[in-house]
Amino acid sequence: MGLGIPKTRPWWWYLGPGFLVSVGYMDPGNWATSLEAGSRYSYSLLFVVTLSSAMAMLFQALAAKLGVATGRDLAEHLKARYPGRLGRFLFFTALLAMVATDLAEFMGMAVALNLLFGLPLVLAAWLTVLDVFLILYLERFGFRAVEGAIAFLVGVIGLAYVVELFLARPSLPGLLRHAFLPDAALLDPGGLYVALGILGATVMPHNLFLHSAQVKTRLGESRERVYRFLLLDTLLALSGAWLVNGAILVMAAAVFHERSLVISDLAQAYHTLAPLLGPLAALAFGVGLLASGLSSTTTGTLAAQVVVEGFLEAKAHPARLRLLTRLLAVLPASLALTLGASPMALIVLSQVVLSFQLPFTLFPLVRLTEDPGVMGALANPLWVRLLAWAGALLVLGLNAFLLLEGLWG
Template structure:
């Protein structure tokens, strides 16, 4: 027999904290020092930013830069703005309602709907894991010449690395992620300096150009950039990991937590914007400028970098950034998988079992495709994984926007009129664009 909805607007009372082993494990100073509090809340935003710079973003950014120069920078900027708004809603849900998005869905929707949402989310996480495997595998081949099939098997070892840091404490995971992001940042800073891009065209590219919509090819790639940028599992992840902070669970404490968590999220996503923009800028300054306007393959892009830039280090830094990106995304994907399974169906597996299940689901198709089709097949698999993520995205955004706009659930923290309208406009835009992307993909039109 189901319980009646509680006074805070949920079907059931939430008795289990999200990621219980690290819940409220990171201390927040009680004194009023702004910088100390900001440092205490720094970390979750970096884990979220990882999802916005994973290997799935690379192909669309490279294709956009090689075909249209700097024109699609505005699309990356708009996508990043959407991400900032949605991640703010996710962290607010976790702080105010003390539920992650998966738990919120379970405590709001009937069991059947909740089960369907869980299945869709698991599929999207497996698809995301697939993109991360492919990115890491391609990087291993580029750096060490390891065959694709062997590279797929090697990526299974990262289970042990992840478990080691997970047992050490949540701050260790955040530190590893920060170090890998720094690696990516250094690599792309080198690439940008080497490619010598033009400043004025870059500034013009940030301003939306009507040609983006008029040209079917640029519009198609723009939708791909949007779909690869806003990651559905990040919404579940952020609403959970923000609860690792030991802030007072009072109205004032939650208000403080939202403030600093939003600063952390916004700054981290700004960093993700720089890295995504850097990939497109490098592609525009090298491939587009040299007349290579059909570069959309990561391996092909790497092959062209050295001769165009005249530096053997260019390819090395490119591959190193790709490897760091893939491994970083693996860390956050593991956490998201744990959160989703525990939140939706309240079943807890040991972390290594959970990781093994997710990785096997992704490894099997990667091995089959790599053996049968080789490098070209893995690139196509990367595109398919992004399509799956696009399908799942709407099923994560709609509940999030609905919950945070519900005064019964959020109380004094409910979205204000401007934020509520903005969130629904973003949701509708994303849904329509993804429907258009799927329609064109399955009909073979571009």
């Protein structure tokens, strides 16, 4: 069979790419949003977490399908489809999005180091540079080692929230009812704004680039068969992300809302958990946040490599590229922290940058995956095209609304 993968490969052999990108949906920014939603509105906005997770599954499935059908990732397609100035502009915006993503992710890791070990935030931010070398070390053992390490960190995050929910003891009937049915809180201006924050931050460009590239490690046989298993991988992984984000909101509802406490900051949640549920709850929160920051910043630097190699059509030097990406984020962040900026303010700033870049990634992805000339038999059927365009326009509209709201109040 030459280079082909034998058809005796079991379904679980294809698991990995979805879990690698799933951490982007349970990153520190999502933690902060879910904490505020639960502490302010109890379980009322849990349905929004379910809806946002469904949208994430749709777009990540499209990114995976693009890589499977063509053997090329999204960055390579954008380079080929939009040459000249437009291509250079797309490269610049994509690279800027990678740096902005890295800023949000490593700030969560720095906050965790500050909370758990008392390190100054600026020092903690610079220590996050060390994770770049961790990635390089793991890659010596192949792509499975990186995916395995990320899956382990995802497991740590999940275990942390098993502990949190056990200690919080939420109301199961209320949880189940709000998970799948919209609530009247969405009609409240404040509730709608928080809901828009959850939905608007659903899709991040780096996850789409990374997923379309990582699935290429599974090619070698029937594309339709490969995609079926990678679709399963995506659904399983993002269902896990849905459970984690839902658990964050549920914990906040059961612990903070019941005591009329509104949480809008990661450090505030950590320091409030200890007197309410005991030191184990605070420790689980801090360890989970550290795992979230480490795993999400790892995938962010991997995505930056995909973007550079795809657009420049050259093999990037991994160590130099990842150090450059991290330094471009750490240097201004360190200066801002020294001048008194809050970590959450920097995370919000990164989301503004991602909002600007998102349409330059999302719309081409939808357009490429519906083109039979590109996708062949895996081109999107009509019902997927309708869902994809509706979802893309919704995400763009929500990001635009949040951006304008943030700029002009």
